Amino acid sequence: MKIELRDLCKTFDKKSNAINHLNIEINDGEFISLLGPSGCGKSTTMLMLAGIYKPTGGSILFDNRSVGDLEPQRRNIGMVFQSYALYPHMTVLENIAFPLKQMKVPKAERLTRAKQAAAMVRLDSFLDRKPSELSGGQQQRVALARAIVKKPSLLLLDEPLSNLDARLKIEMREEIRKLQKELGITTIMVTHDQEEAMTMADRIALMKDGELVQYASPMELYNNPNSYFVAQFIGTPPMNFLQGNIRVNGDTIDFGMQNKTIPFKNTHVLFERENQGVYLGIRPHDLKVGADGDLSFQGIVRFVEPLGHSILVSVEIENAMVRVLTNPHFTASYGENVTISTQVDSVQLFDALTGRSLKLGEKDRIFV
Structure with a gap:
């Protein structure tokens, strides 16, 4: 089933919008994930x-x-809650x-379909147990089987993995994704965990303060964040940021921290303001210990x-802390002086005032 949200708004009082023209x-x-910090409006959107x-x-x-006036029971939706909500x-x-019983499906048919759904989530040998006799992962599977047994057109997952330990989360991520692909059900998952969204979703709708910030594939969000907010939210370990000022000097950008000069080629440069404040962003895995890079x-x-x-490795540069992912043979210890470097193509620039991306290193898309 195809889903469209058009200028969707939700206001709980006259002072603020929980959802603003989504x-x-x-x-x-x-498989879509609604991702964002607490209070961004993702659960409101799902509801x-x-x-x-x-x-x-x-x-x-x-x-x-x-479907604005269509009652919930007529929308053919399956839902998995954070608490599982098992009887x-x-x-x-x-x-x-139970959902089939509410739909008045004949007993023989509903038992057959329930057993088929249980088999899909590997619960065949647990059919006679009560929820209290199950592990957290098994309870999660029951909730998932209950959601898919009525063959929904849309599956809604509300923080489905938040109650599981780290190892079970990895297992259930794989199982949910595999099941969703096999059944072909349009699926929307709400989560605040960017790792869950990155590993499970085809696309991620990243939200902030009731608005959509960026809607793209996981790797597009990771490699081409459109703002400082997206860049710092997506990625583990998170992106490093150095704050400084830039000015164009011929075919280079002068970065006002440690007197660094950033070369660029074949680009169209648009001046916004002199001595513009920026955040220079670098992923930890794009940094190296040593002076091998061009920055x-x-x-x-x-x-x-x-x-x-x-x-x-956490390295203090002036007043900023920068994290570097390096090889296991690294030997420097606390207090030692080190040089860290990267390639210019791996660097992102963000306007310190507006937060928007300035696209450093992408041909014909540098703006300063």
Whole structure:
């Protein structure tokens, strides 16, 4: 099912908009994540999709049909809640079959379909157990099977993995994604965890203060963030930022920190203001210890974190802390002076005033 949100608005009082003119298109069979910090409006958006909240303005379309006045039970939606919301007095089989019982599906058919849904999530041998006899991951599977048993056109996942430990999260990410692809159900997941969104979604709608900030594939968000907010929200470890000023000097940009000059070629330059304040952003894995790159900085080692396959080194540069992912053979210790470097093509620039990306290193797209 194709989903469209057109100028969607939701106001709970006259002073502020929980959702402000939200426009999103979701293709049939696509897995979308609504991502953002607490209070950004992602859960409010999901509840409007489910029909629990009524929009203040705009429209919601399912396959080009407006569903603004359609009651929740008539929207053919499956929903998995953060708390799982299982009935403690019912068995696994009874929990899964319950939506079909409400739909007055004949008993024999609903039991058959419930067993089929249980098999999809590997619960065949747990059908007679009560929820209290299950692990967290098994309870999550029951909730998922209950959501898909009625063959919904739209699957809504509300923070589905937040109650699981780290290892179970990885397993359930894989299982949910595999099941969604096999069934071809259009799926929308709400999460504040960018790692969940990056690993599971086809596209991510990143939200802030009730508005859509950027809507793109996980790698597009990671590689080409359109603003400082997106750049600092997406990525683990997060992007490093050095604050300074820039001015154009011939075919270079002078960066006002440690007197660095950044070369650029074949670009059209638009001046916005003299001595413009910027954030220079660099991903930790794009930095190296040593002066091998064409842009380098001097700093002091402040923290070393062994990660097994690599080492995360925190280096103090003037008043900023910069993290570098380096190889496990790194030997410098606390207080030592080091040089770190990167290639100019790996650097991002963001306007310190507006936060928007200045696209450093991308041909014909440098703006200063």
